[in-house]
Amino acid sequence: MIITEQKSGEDLFALLGSARRVVLLGCSECATICKTGGTEQLLEFEKKLKTRGLEVSARCVLNPACNAQVVKKALKGIREELAGADAIVSFSCGDGTQTVAKLVGQMEHTFHIPVYPGNDTLFLGETTRAGEYVEACRACGRCELGWTGGICPVTCCAKGLLNGPCGGAKGRQCEVNADEECVWLRICDRLAAIGQLDNLLEIRPPRDYLKNVHPRRHVLESRRSADRLKEARAKEGQDAK
Amino acid sequence: MSMLSEVLKIDRFAVTAEFAPPKGTDMDHMRVCVRLAKGRIHAANVTDFQSAVMRISSLTACKVVMDEGVEPVIQITGRDRNRIAIQGELLSAGVLGIKNLLAVTGDHPKMGDHPNAMPVYDLDSVGILQVATTFMSGRDLEGNSLNGRIEFFPGAAVSPTRQTMMPQIMKMRKKITAGARFFQTQAVFDLDLLREFRRLTTPFDVPVLAGIVLLKSAGMARFMNRAIPGVEIPEGIIARMDRFVGKERMNEGIRLAGEMIRTIRDENLADGVHIMAIGAEERLGQILDEAGL
Numbered sequence: 001m002i003i004t005e006q007k008s009g010e011d012l013f014a015l016l017g018s019a020r021r022v023v024l025l026g027c028s029e030c031a032t033i034c035k036t037g038g039t040e041q042l043l044e045f046e047k048k049l050k051t052r053g054l055e056v057s058a059r060c061v062l063n064p065a066c067n068a069q070v071v072k073k074a075l076k077g078i079r080e081e082l083a084g085a086d087a088i089v090s091f092s093c094g095d096g097t098q099t100v101a102k103l104v105g106q107m108e109h110t111f112h113i114p115v116y117p118g119n120d121t122l123f124l125g126e127t128t129r130a131g132e133y134v135e136a137c138r139a140c141g142r143c144e145l146g147w148t149g150g151i152c153p154v155t156c157c158a159k160g161l162l163n164g165p166c167g168g169a170k171g172r173q174c175e176v177n178a179d180e181e182c183v184w185l186r187i188c189d190r191l192a193a194i195g196q197l198d199n200l201l202e203i204r205p206p207r208d209y210l211k212n213v214h215p216r217r218h219v220l221e222s223r224r225s226a227d228r229l230k231e232a233r234a235k236e237g238q239d240a241k
Numbered sequence: 242m243s244m245l246s247e248v249l250k251i252d253r254f255a256v257t258a259e260f261a262p263p264k265g266t267d268m269d270h271m272r273v274c275v276r277l278a279k280g281r282i283h284a285a286n287v288t289d290f291q292s293a294v295m296r297i298s299s300l301t302a303c304k305v306v307m308d309e310g311v312e313p314v315i316q317i318t319g320r321d322r323n324r325i326a327i328q329g330e331l332l333s334a335g336v337l338g339i340k341n342l343l344a345v346t347g348d349h350p351k352m353g354d355h356p357n358a359m360p361v362y363d364l365d366s367v368g369i370l371q372v373a374t375t376f377m378s379g380r381d382l383e384g385n386s387l388n389g390r391i392e393f394f395p396g397a398a399v400s401p402t403r404q405t406m407m408p409q410i411m412k413m414r415k416k417i418t419a420g421a422r423f424f425q426t427q428a429v430f431d432l433d434l435l436r437e438f439r440r441l442t443t444p445f446d447v448p449v450l451a452g453i454v455l456l457k458s459a460g461m462a463r464f465m466n467r468a469i470p471g472v473e474i475p476e477g478i479i480a481r482m483d484r485f486v487g488k489e490r491m492n493e494g495i496r497l498a499g500e501m502i503r504t505i506r507d508e509n510l511a512d513g514v515h516i517m518a519i520g521a522e523e524r525l526g527q528i529l530d531e532a533g534l
Contacts, residue, residue: 168348170469170470188411
C-alpha cells in the first residue's frame with residue numbers, strides 16, 4: 001500500500017492562493033485506508049474551505065486515482081462543475097495526483113485549471129495495526145528477500161547496506177533510530193532459524209542503479225505482443241492499399 | 242610497501258593513532274600533534290568526516306601528515322561519495338603515495354552536523370575494499386584499465402561486542418575476502434571480550450589493532466556506554482575513574498590506557514593498538530610512556 005499523510009491546512013491554503021472555487025478529488029484505495037483521501041476527509045476539508053469563504057464545486061472519490069481511464073471518465077462526469085473551478089486538490093498519493101494533473105492538462109475544458117496535491121506521499125508499507133503503517137519496500141527494482149530470510153535490508157537498514165551490519169548497533173538497536181532493532185541482527189536470527197546463515201558470507205555487489213533511471217516504465221509482455229499485432233495489421237492494411 | 246604493513250609482517254607490535262582533521266582551514270594544531278607523535282607511532286590514521294561532521298577531508302589531512310614526515314592511513318567512508326567519487330579519491334591517494342587505507346561504511350548523516358544531508362552508501366566498507374583490490378590489479382570497478390600502478394595496504398574496522406559477535410565476525414570474513422589485510426577494532430575496555438575475540442579470529446591470520454580510547458572522566462565513560470555503539474566499558478573502570486577529580490582524571494585515563502596497551506601486548510591479545518585520544522592527541526606520548534612503548 002502507498003502510505004500518505006495529509007498536508008497541513010496552512011500548506012494547502014498557501015497552494016490555493018486566491019482560488020475561490022475548488023474541486024476536491026480523493027482516492028478509494030490506499031488514501032482511503034490511510035484516512036487521507038476518502039469521502040470523510042474530503043468533507044472535512046470542504047468544511048475548512050467554507051470557513052475561509054471558499055466554495056467547493058464538486059467532490060469525487062476516484063476509484064482509483066492512479067488509473068488513467070477511470071480518472072478520465074470521472075473528470076468527464078463532473079465536466080460542468082470543473083468548468084467554473086479555479087483549482088483542483090487531489091487527496092491521493094503522488095501517483096494519483098499526477099494522473100489527475102496529466103489528464104486535466106490534456107482535456108480542453110480543464111487544461112487551464114491547476115491541480116494541487118492534498119497529501120504528502122510517504123512510503124510503500126504495511127498496516128501493522130489500524131492507523132499505524134511501517135515502510136516495507138523501497139521498490140528498488142531487484143528483490144533481495146530471497147537470501148535475507150524475507151526481511152528487506154534495502155528498506156529496513158538505515159544505510160540500506162547489503163553486506164551485513166555496520167557496527168552501529170547499540171545492544172540490538174540501530175543507532176540511527178533507537179526504536180528499530182538492527183535489521184541485520186533480525187536477518188541473522190531468521191537465517192539461522194531456516195539454516196541459511198551462510199548466505200551472509202557471500203559478497204553482494206553494489207546495487208545496479210541503471211535499473212533505477214527515473215522515471216521507470218514497465219510494460220507487460222502481453223501488452224507488447226498486442227501492440228506488435230496491431231502494428232502488423234496496420235501495415236498489412238497499408239500494403240493492401 | 243607501507244611501514245605499517247612491514248611492522249605487522251614481522252610481528253612487531255604496531256601503533257597507530259587517530260587524528261581528526263579540523264573544521265576550518267587552520268591545520269596548525271594538527272601539525273603540532275602529528276610532530277609530537279612522530280617517531281613514536283607507525284602511522285597516523287586520519288578520519289574521513291568523522292561522526293558525519295563536515296570538515297577537511299582525509300585526503301588533504303593525510304598530505305599534511307606526510308609533509309610532517311609521518312606515514313598516514315587514509316580513511317574512506319561510503320557515506321558521502323558514490324562509487325565514482327570513491328574511486329577518484331583512492332586514485333588521488335595513490336598519486337600522493339598514500340598506501341594505508343581504512344575502509345569504513347561511515348556513521349549516518351543523522352549523527353553529524355548536517356543531519357539533513359543525503360546518505361549515499363553506494364559502496365559499503367566491503368565495496369571500498371573491493372575497489373582497492375581491483376585497483377591493485379590495474380582495473381577499476383567496471384573492469385576498465387588504469388594508467389600507472391597503484392598499491393594499497395587495505396584495512397577495515399570490526400566492532401566486537403557480546404551481542405553482535407557472530408554477525409561481526411561473519412562480516413570480518415567477508416572483508417578479508419574483499420581484500421582487508423589488517424583490522425582495527427572499536428574502542429575496547431573489556432579485555433575478556435578482547436580475549437574471546439582473539440580466540441575466534443586467530444584462524445583468519447589477519448593482524449588486528451585493538452582500539453584504545455583515552456578516557457578523560459567517568460562521565461565520558463558513562464556517555465560512551467550509553468551512546469556509542471560497540472563500546473562496553475566495565476563498571477570497574479568507571480568506578481576507578483570516579484575516584485579522581487580535575488586534572489587527575491585525565492592522568493588516570495592515561496595510566497589506564499597505558500596499562501591496557503601493556504596487557505594487550507604482553508598477552509598477545511592483538512597485533513598492535515590503534516589509539517584514539519579524541520581531542521587530546523598531544524597526550525599520545527604520555528600514553529605510550531605509560532605503555533612502555
